[in-house]
Amino acid sequence: RAKASLTQDVCFYEADMDQAVRARRRVTQALREALENERFELHYQVQASVSTGKATGYEVLLRWKDHDGRYISPADFIPVAEENGLILPIGEWVLRQACRQAAAWAEPHRIAVNLSPVQLSHVDLPRLVHQILLETGLAPSRLELEITETAMITDMERTTHVLRQLKALGVSIAMDDFGTGYSSLSTLKAFPFDKIKLDRSFMTELDGEAPQSRAIIRAVLTIGESLSIPVLAEGVETAEQLAFLRAQGCNEVQGYLLGRPQPEADALLNGVVRIAATEAAEPQAERAA
Ligand code: C2E
Ligand code: MG
Ligand code: MG
Ligand code: MG
16 A cells, blocks of 8 residues: 555655646747747836835836736746746847836936846856846946846856946946845845845835834844835835835835836836836835935
8 A cells, every 4th residue: 555655655755747848848849939929018016206206217027928918926937937048049039128228218218128147147247237238228327237146156266256246337336135034134244235125025014013024124124224225115015014114114015005017118108107106196105214
C-alpha cells in the first residue's frame, strides 16, 4: 500500500513536471511572438509628492496584450522571460519605448523604469542607456531606474559599479520593494540610492490591527531621513493610509488612490486631477519633522 502510493505520487510528480515544462515552452514561444508583433504596451502610474499633491513622475509598467485583448500581468511572464533570456530584448524595448514616449510629452515629467537583475548582469547597461538617451533626446534627469535588492545580492561589486556608471550619466536610481528582501539595510549601505520605494505589503497590513507595520513604516522613514534619501510609499489605496503617511513625513506616494496604471494619454490626463481632489478631501495633518 505504502509502495503503491509512493509510485503514484512519483507519477503525479512527473506528470506535473512535464506539464510545467510544456507550459513554460508555450509561454516562451508566445513571448517571442509578442515581441516580434509588438503586442507589448506600456502603462503609466502616477507618483505624487505628499506635501504638494502634484505629480512627480510616472512608473512605467509593462503590459502584454493577448489575442483576446486581455492584459497579462508582468508578474506572470517576467520570471519566465528572465529564465529564457527574453527579458534582454524585452527590457531594451521597454527602455527605448518609454524614453521615446516621455520625450514627446508636453510636460517634462520623470519616468521610472523597472530593471531586471538579469539586465544588470548581462548587458552593458550604461552604454545601452546612454545610447537610448541620445537616440530619443530624453534628458537623463528625467529617467529613474528601479532595481530590487536581488540585483545587489547576486553580485554586489559588479552591480554597484554598473549603478555608479548609470548615475554618472545623470539618471537616478531607486531601490524598489524595500523591506521585503533579506538584506535591505546592507543594500542601502552599498550604494547611494536616490529613492527608497517602500513595498506595498506594509500598506496592506496598515489596515489590520497589528501595530508592527506602522512601526516599520516609521522606522523606514527615519532611515530615509537620516540618510537624506526620499521615501516613496507604494500601494497607497485609502485616504487613511495617505493621512498616516503624511503625518509621518513620507515624501511621495503611488497607488490606486491616486491612479491605476493606464495607457500614457489617460495617465497624464487623470493623474494630476485625482491627486488634487484627494488632497482637497484630506484634512491637513501635522507633518512630523
Ligand atoms: P513593481 O515595480 O513593484 O510595480 C508596482 C506594482 O504594484 C504594479 O504591478 C502595479 O500595478 C501595482 N500597484 C500599484 N499600485 C497599487 C495599489 O494601490 N494596490 C495594488 N494592489 N497594487 C498596486 P504590475 O504592473 O502587475 O507589475 C508587477 C511587477 O512586475 C512590478 O512590480 C515589477 O517588478 C515587474 N515589472 C513591471 N513592468 C516591468 C518591466 O518593464 N521590466 C521589469 N523587469 N519588470 C517589470
Ligand atoms: Mg517598480
Ligand atoms: Mg515595487
Ligand atoms: Mg513589486
